Amino acid sequence: MPSIDDGPPHHRHTSKDDMTEVESAHRERAIARDRMAMDPPIDTLVGLLASQAVSAPDREFLRFAEGSWTFGEVDDWTSRLARRLVAEDGVSAGDRVAIMLPNVVQWPIAWLAILKAGGVAVPVNSSYQRADLEFVLRDSGARVIFTDAAHTPLVAEVRAANGDLEDVRIVEAASRGELDQYPADRPMVVVSGDTLANLQYTSGTTGFPKACMLTHDYWTRLGWVCANAADLGPDDVVLTSQPFSYMDPQWNTSLCLTIGAPLVVLPRFSASGFMADVRRHRATFCYVLGSMPTLLFKQPPAPEDRDNDLRLVLCSAIPVALHAELEQRWGAPWREIFGMTETGADLVSLPENTADVGSGRLGQPVPTKQVRVVDPEGREVAEGESGELITSGKPMMLGYWNRPEDTARVLRDGWLHTGDVAVREADSYRLVGRIKDMVRRGGENIASAEVERVLERDDAVVATAVVGVSDELFGEEVKAFVQLAPGVEESRATAERIIDGARNQLARFKVPRYVEFVADFPRTPSERVSKPALKARAAEHPGTTYDLRPSRTDGN
CATH class of the missing domain: 3.40.50.12780 (ANL, N-terminal domain)
Structure with missing residues (x-):
């Protein structure tokens, strides 16, 4: 497999046959791009x-x-x-x-x-x-x-x-x-x-x-x-190593049904074993997301790192500071692909787009999609200005099952509103934040309201507000602000008991790691908890935060 650092072009002799091969590769790539715009034959x-x-x-x-x-x-x-x-x-x-x-x-x-x-x-x-x-x-x-x-x-x-x-x-x-x-x-x-x-x-x-x-x-x-x-x-x-669900x-x-190639499915993601499995199975392509690139990079370098058959790694949220080092270490291009369950694929950085490395750019819209960045009134914003990323075209969900109001709120006039804040830069796009009230932990989207509903089932809990807090490994961790019933002691033991109850009802990745007790919540005029005000108050007057991080195995 050709490596990334073969040296500057003037250190290598290029024959006529080599030029023919390069031109042929470019033609094949152009054909592949054109095929993206076509309807699949089946x-x-x-x-x-x-x-x-x-x-x-x-x-x-x-x-x-x-x-x-x-x-x-x-x-x-x-x-x-x-x-x-x-x-x-x-x-x-x-x-x-x-x-x-x-x-x-x-x-x-x-x-x-x-x-x-x-x-x-x-x-x-x-x-x-x-x-x-x-x-x-x-x-x-x-x-x-x-x-x-x-x-x-x-x-x-x-x-x-x-x-x-x-x-x-x-x-x-x-x-x-x-x-x-x-x-x-x-x-x-x-x-x-x-x-x-x-x-x-x-x-x-x-x-x-x-x-x-x-x-x-x-x-x-x-x-x-x-x-x-x-x-x-x-x-x-x-x-692939993600859960099949x-x-x-x-x-x-x-993808494998389309190209007639084998799909290797690992039992689970293990940062320490992932690249060994890539080598053992002679994998040429994989997709990783969330905290996986960082976990992989934190593994001790090994002489056999570049001894693999990878031709391309697609990723969502490649760590910008590590992008070039990830490519150098494993000798294959890493490129962004952006999409949601609702939309499939919207933006992709193609393998030849080397200028995207380390830029945080998501690439260009796939040929079957249109992408815009708009203000709250739906007007397109100027290049370099932030706004909500919206997308239309195919693939696209039909809507949300039994939720016409939610569907109408997200799909408007043929455009799906992603809830992500983006900036358009020339012919590419870069994400800068999210509108939605979500925690995104290691590639998982966690609805705050769902976690709050479970926590509030506890008799000792009056109300909760769940937010994401910055985490070096997972991007965000789940934190719960908890208002207790009168007479309940604000202690680590209380926090542990409440979270232990949630562990039996929620998937592990949804369970809050941090708990901070509060006497009350700042609220909006409509009596909703104002999470921006809550975060600001916690930053200015921090209370005791209990870190309830469970022991975890490699890759969790």
């Missing part, structure tokens, strides 16, 4: 899998710790499972089916089988606790949930405690051999690009988690855009 995930199963049935598709499966094997397995869902579980077109599994092969198998049955997948974070799971099952209306033995007791507890959820059917993840009695051809269900594929939960712009309605076209178009932006093909190897392993799956 507009359903089901169709992509069927096409690869015919054209390359023996080519490797999924590689997990427990084994490897070809396109043909995955097509057979998912068709039989889809038949089982229809015959045994009564799944029909439009039915929602939840998936609560860790990173095992049954996750993408369940996803693709649900889609073949005409159902709608509802990914559930496998670290969710009771409150999280209750909310998602009730809000989505899921009739069936795929899970495993480790999570079945939690699902059973939720069903038993909630009469409206008692009929949710539990399907334990099965091996391929357990489905031999079902036909190997998929159900005769009409699926098109406009067919709803996922209810993908996100904290959105404000408030409780909302489900983005994502179609087959959304996923196939996202895979198509990323494949051409990164110039990937069947000889590449894609690697997140967006990233799912669009990586669509």
Whole structure:
């Protein structure tokens, strides 16, 4: 693999053949950029899998710790499972089916089988606790949930405690051999690009988690855009380590279905082992986000760092000060890609855009998107001035599930309002902040209101306000300002008891690390807590802040 520091051009001899190769590479890149603007030739995930199963049935598709499966094997397995869902579980077109599994092969198998049955997948974070799971099952209306033995007791507890959820059917993840009695051809269900594929939960712009309605076209178009932006093909190897319930392993799956390449899925992200896995699997492409680049860079340098096959790393929020050093250390370009669950991909810095390195720029709009920076009245601001980043085009969610008011607030006149504050610089964009009342911890969007709701269930708590505070590793950490009921002692023991109660109801990344007790809250005229005033007051007159950081393993 060519390294970044091959030396200045005058130190190298360039032959006519070399020039031909360079010109050919430039032509290929131009063609790839042009293809980004085109509609993908196949507009359903089901169709992509069927096409690869015919054209390359023996080519490797999924590689997990427990084994490897070809396109043909995955097509057979998912068709039989889809038949089982229809015959045994009564799944029909439009039915929602939840998936609560860790990173095992049954996750993408369940996803693709649900889609073949005409159902709608509802990914559930496998670290969710009771409150999280209750909310998602009730809000989505899921009739069936795929899970495993480790999570079945939690699902059973939720069903038993909630009469409206008692009929949710539990399907334990099965091996391929357990489905031999079902036909190997998929159900005769009409699926098109406009067919709803996922209810993908996100904290959105404000408030409780909302489900983005994502179609087959959304996923196939996202895979198509990323494949051409990164110039990937069947000889590449894609690697992911995020939980499969997140967006990233799912669009990586669509990407690999598009290009006919294998997807390597690690059980979890481990900063100490990640690059060893990249080398072992000969990965050529990966996507990282949040605190992952910093965690990777903090690992001790090793002589074999550049001994890898990486051609490109895409990242969201590359640390500006580390950008050039990340490229130098591992010998591959790192480039920004910007998008949201609602929008897929909006901006991307292409591999050849070396001027973006260390600039914080997000690149240019993908050809199927339009991007603007506007003031609160929707007027475009001048270059160099800050405003809200808004975007339109495809891919794009249909809207939020069962939330027309939230959809109308975010999608206005064909433009999605991201809640991010950006600056336009020439033909690129740079983020400078966020409008939304969110905490963004290590790539996770955490709705403050959701955490506040759980904390306020405690009898000792009158009211809370959850904010993000700066953190070197995760970008932000979760801090809770807590007003206690009269007579409750303001102590570390009280803080620990309240947070311990939240641990049983919230995913680990949502649990506040810091607690500060307050006598009251500054409020707006509409009686909402004024968080800017609260932060200012805490900075000017800081109270006792309890750091309740739990012991954590590498990468968490």
